[in-house]
Amino acid sequence: MIGRWWTGLRGSLQWRLLLVTLLSMALALLLTGITLFNLFSGHVQRQFQADLEVQLEQLTARLEFDASGQPVVDATQLSDPRWLKPLSGRYWQVDAYPRTANDAPDTRNVAGVLRSRSLWDEVLDLPPDVVADGATHLHEIGGPSGRPLLAVERTVRPPAPHSSAWTLVVAADASETQGAIRRFARVLAATLAVLLGLLGLASVAQVWVGLSPLRALRQAVSALDQGHEARLRGRFPAEIQPLADGLNRALQRQEEGLARARTQAGNLAHALKTPLAVLRHSADAASQPDQPLALQQVGQQIHEQVAKAQQHMDWHLRRARSAAHAAGMQRPRCALLPTLHGLQRVMDKVYAHRQLRLSVASDAADPWVPVEQEDLHDMLGNLIDNACKWAQRCVHIQVDQDGHVRVEDDGPGVPEAQRSLMCQRGQRLDQHTPGSGLGLAIVAELAELYGAQLSFGASPLGGLSAQLRWNARPR
Amino acid sequence: MRILLVEDEPTLNRQLDMALQHAGYSVDVSVNGRDAWALGDAEPFDAVVLDLGLPQMDGLTVLKRWRAAGRGMPVLILTARDNWHEKVAGIDAGADDYLTKPFHTEELLARLRGLIRRASGLSSPLLVCGPVELDTRTGRVTLDGQAIALTSHEFKVLAYLMHHPGAVVSRTELTEHIYAQDSDRDSNTIEVFVGRLRKKLPAALIETVRGLGYRLVAPP
Numbered sequence: 001m002i003g004r005w006w007t008g009l010r011g012s013l014q015w016r017l018l019l020v021t022l023l024s025m026a027l028a029l030l031l032t033g034i035t036l037f038n039l040f041s042g043h044v045q046r047q048f049q050a051d052l053e054v055q056l057e058q059l060t061a062r063l064e065f066d067a068s069g070q071p072v073v074d075a076t077q078l079s080d081p082r083w084l085k086p087l088s089g090r091y092w093q094v095d096a097y098p099r100t101a102n103d104a105p106d107t108r109n110v111a112g113v114l115r116s117r118s119l120w121d122e123v124l125d126l127p128p129d130v131v132a133d134g135a136t137h138l139h140e141i142g143g144p145s146g147r148p149l150l151a152v153e154r155t156v157r158p159p160a161p162h163s164s165a166w167t168l169v170v171a172a173d174a175s176e177t178q179g180a181i182r183r184f185a186r187v188l189a190a191t192l193a194v195l196l197g198l199l200g201l202a203s204v205a206q207v208w209v210g211l212s213p214l215r216a217l218r219q220a221v222s223a224l225d226q227g228h229e230a231r232l233r234g235r236f237p238a239e240i241q242p243l244a245d246g247l248n249r250a251l252q253r254q255e256e257g258l259a260r261a262r263t264q265a266g267n268l269a270h271a272l273k274t275p276l277a278v279l280r281h282s283a284d285a286a287s288q289p290d291q292p293l294a295l296q297q298v299g300q301q302i303h304e305q306v307a308k309a310q311q312h313m314d315w316h317l318r319r320a321r322s323a324a325h326a327a328g329m330q331r332p333r334c335a336l337l338p339t340l341h342g343l344q345r346v347m348d349k350v351y352a353h354r355q356l357r358l359s360v361a362s363d364a365a366d367p368w369v370p371v372e373q374e375d376l377h378d379m380l381g382n383l384i385d386n387a388c389k390w391a392q393r394c395v396h397i398q399v400d401q402d403g404h405v406r407v408e409d410d411g412p413g414v415p416e417a418q419r420s421l422m423c424q425r426g427q428r429l430d431q432h433t434p435g436s437g438l439g440l441a442i443v444a445e446l447a448e449l450y451g452a453q454l455s456f457g458a459s460p461l462g463g464l465s466a467q468l469r470w471n472a473r474p475r
Numbered sequence: 476m477r478i479l480l481v482e483d484e485p486t487l488n489r490q491l492d493m494a495l496q497h498a499g500y501s502v503d504v505s506v507n508g509r510d511a512w513a514l515g516d517a518e519p520f521d522a523v524v525l526d527l528g529l530p531q532m533d534g535l536t537v538l539k540r541w542r543a544a545g546r547g548m549p550v551l552i553l554t555a556r557d558n559w560h561e562k563v564a565g566i567d568a569g570a571d572d573y574l575t576k577p578f579h580t581e582e583l584l585a586r587l588r589g590l591i592r593r594a595s596g597l598s599s600p601l602l603v604c605g606p607v608e609l610d611t612r613t614g615r616v617t618l619d620g621q622a623i624a625l626t627s628h629e630f631k632v633l634a635y636l637m638h639h640p641g642a643v644v645s646r647t648e649l650t651e652h653i654y655a656q657d658s659d660r661d662s663n664t665i666e667v668f669v670g671r672l673r674k675k676l677p678a679a680l681i682e683t684v685r686g687l688g689y690r691l692v693a694p695p
Contacts, residue, residue, distance in 0.1 A: 278484065381563075
């Protein structure tokens with residue numbers, strides 16, 4: 001679970017940025033919170049101590065000594081009513097100094113010589129301490145019923161001739177400061193939490209805005225991949241534009257390389273075309289019946305070899321062409337109807353003497369098919385030419401809503417058992433009709449290269465029906 | 476019948492030239508587009524065999540210029556195998572038929588015969604005028620079923636006349652369609668050939684139209 005989460009995190013730029021930002025912000029806010037809390041509680045403590053010291057001053061001012069040097073406090077002179085209310089949380093006490101028993105000159109009770117009424121029958125128990133004259137010390141002590149108290153003490157000496165010293169203590173309930181500090185801590189925590197939330201939202205927005213060019217880039221690449229575009233389109237920020245430009249340059253180089261390879265393959269085929277034609281005519285001349293038998297045989301052999309060379313050349317040329325667009329970034333597309341109409345003009349002219357009626361009907365207004373122009377010409381040209389060769393009177397070409405093409409004729413048709421043989425290389429069901437028998441094999445081969453389906457059936461016109469179904473998502 | 480052969484490859488050009496002459500045609504050859512265009516524009520050919528890949532001016536341009544200038548002779552184009560793109564372009568430029576390379580000599584001759592015949596409005600490969608029959612496929616001439624031996628020139632004159640039955644054909648026209656450009660032309664020799672034909676065939680078959688030329692008429 002955590003592993004998967006971690007992988008997801010590492011895989012996403014967005015989550016990485018967000019996590020780092022949120023963590024560092026949380027840390028910064030935590031430090032701020034601690035600092036503010038310490039500042040505030042320190043301030044409250046100091047304020048509290050100052051308050052206690054003021055009251056200690058008042059107590060000191062009301063302290064008098066009787067003739068024996070014993071301290072006397074007139075409680076009615078002290079203004080704060082909390083001194084009188086039992087366990088009110090404000091206490092004062094006068095101890096003998098020093099407080100420890102063995103240091104004392106006699107065995108009298110040294111702690112709590114005088115006490116505020118609020119102490120009732122309790123005695124504040126302060127740790128032993130040496131307090132210089134005029135100095136005040138702060139202590140944290142346990143008070144009545146176990147509540148923690150903060151106490152300040154100072155030492156006073158009665159005027160001569162008395163030599164004894166006395167410690168004056170003023171104490172208050174520590175919870176008086178704790179309450180304020182707790183409230184402050186609550187407000188501080190809530191404020192910082194809200195701040196963290198707002199900053200988190202801000203960083204989400206920042207990441208979203210900052211990464212939006214990457215989303216645009218992804219869309220552009222996806223358009224490229226689906227063949228809608230040949231290049232990465234759009235302007236990108238300065239950090240990403242060089243990437244897009246570099247990719248576009250690489251695409252351009254690739255296309256140029258492919259075009260060059262194609263041209264070279266085409267040039268080779270074109271250069272070999274005429275020598276092969278020459279050889280074939282020499283072989284024709286040698287195979288004439290009036291030539292010596294040995295020469296006729298040589299002529300026959302040349303024929304066979306020329307035909308093979310021709311087939312190899314055609315095959316590799318088509319391969320080179322198709323490999324070129326298989327590797328190309330932009331998927332091939334071609335308008336179907338102009339191609340069909342061009343072929344229709346060819347057939348009308350070439351088969352004019354046979355009064356063939358060639359009709360084209362389309363269910364789609366302007367269908368486009370995922371095939372290179374030249375290959376589309378070759379596939380449809382061979383199919384229609386084949387239909388025209390066998391037709392009696394008419395050939396009909398039907399294009400359906402999705403651009404799939406059906407070519408039908410009213411010729412003799414082909415028995416079902418033989419239909420699968422029709423596409424095989426060099427296979428001709430009838431040896432008397434002119435043509436090398438390669439036409440349908442070429443169509444089948446091209447269809448396979450494009451992932452299209454070529455199928456044959458019986459036509460309602462009486463002859464053969466050949467159907468080409470394009471692959472919606474070409475390879 | 477006079478043919479213009481346009482093919483830039485010398486060996487293929489020679490082979491086709493010989494095959495066409497052997498089949499009884501007068502042949503003019505051209506090895507580049509510019510010359511081919513000039514020849515086809517100036518001379519009356521009965522058919523043209525045109526390769527599309529030519530130096531100086533490509534075959535499609537030559538063809539388009541001929542058609543634009545109103546030259547309507549039948550044109551057979553030679554294209555690369557299965558280049559349907561080129562076939563469509565060729566037909567759209569005004570070609571009448573195509574042949575893909577490499578092809579058999581017989582196939583070329585058969586297509587040419589068909590083109591020439593259809594240009595004259597004839598549908599059967601067997602041309603008939605009364606008792607005389609000319610089989611364009613074999614080049615055999617028969618009179619009442621008996622084979623008649625004709626010289627090459629006699630055959631050319633008869634074949635041209637039989638492709639234009641009933642039409643008046645001038646001596647100049649016959650000369651233009653029987654001799655290739657570079658051969659010795661003499662319109663007087665036409666009279667000699669017609670005279671010889673009249674001896675071998677029924678004399679009334681070829682009628683002289685005074686001051687105009689000759690006309691082929693079926694004897695009653």
